[in-house]
Amino acid sequence: MMPEIRGLGDKVALITGGSGDIGGAIAAGLADAGATVVITYVGAESLAEQVVESIAQAGGCAEKIQLDQRDPEAIDACIADVAQRHGRLDILVNNAAWNVGIPFPDLQALTPDLWDRVMETNLRGPFLLARAAAPLLKASGQGHIVNISSAGGISPGSSSIAYSSSKAGLNHLTRCLAVALAPEVAVNCIAPGLVEATRMANRLPEAVARGARRQAVLGRVGQASDIAQQVLSFVLSMSISGQTIVIDGGMPGAMR
């Protein structure tokens, strides 16, 4: 018998980096399924407001909070703010990330400061968010964390060694948190390859994007809506935890 798929009507979701292309799509997808969504942004307040307004126009419920997730105290304050506003948190999507393009062989260009900025944003931030949110997610009884990683965390590639390593760390953090927060919280991860029509992807030379589409066995790479749909799929299930799923159109190099 097929399990009944319930909506997210009574759930509250926090999506970091909701002002970004993928975070905005995830927020819209969860709001569409009925969740109240809180998105974070660090500097792009007007982009965050656009996401909030477009969700409201579609009949959903959304709010924005400014958060620099390099700051541990700001993370605790953000979660406390969500708790005060809503009294609960059921879903945390660790989507925010920062990157800078440094060719892998140029080791000297990857300075300690850049390394730390990437790691603080992309790996320490998600851990501290999970740490701060854990009591609320556990209290939910059916809590979810979905981390947004990268195919670069599986096969060496993407914008820099630091970014690729931060995402590899996030993939393993997913497994560690799945053990740490069970059985009340499921923790999963999505590792996108190139995602079409995102600012991050648009910064790549067209030849790189063309190459990715050509290598993908399905002849296409991911869209932001594909990532949003997978987040929804994870948060509707309490039968999957500790998994990282790659969304890249099927790159032979990233198949494990």
Ligand SMILES: NC(=O)c1ccc[n+]([C@@H]2O[C@H](COP(=O)([O-])OP(=O)(O)OC[C@H]3O[C@@H](n4cnc5c(N)ncnc54)[C@H](OP(=O)(O)O)[C@@H]3O)[C@@H](O)[C@H]2O)c1
């Ligand atoms: N786009 C792709 O092709 C692709 C491929 C693989 C993986 N991914 C992953 O997918 C996720 C979303 O990517 P995207 O393309 O949507 O990126 P994006 O449009 O550049 O959005 C990045 C988001 O992270 C936020 N952010 C950056 N630094 C932050 C900080 N210190 N504290 C808090 N928030 C911070 C940004 O806030 P502001 O808008 O306020 O600056 C923005 O909301 C990321 O984890 C990325 O690594 C993307």
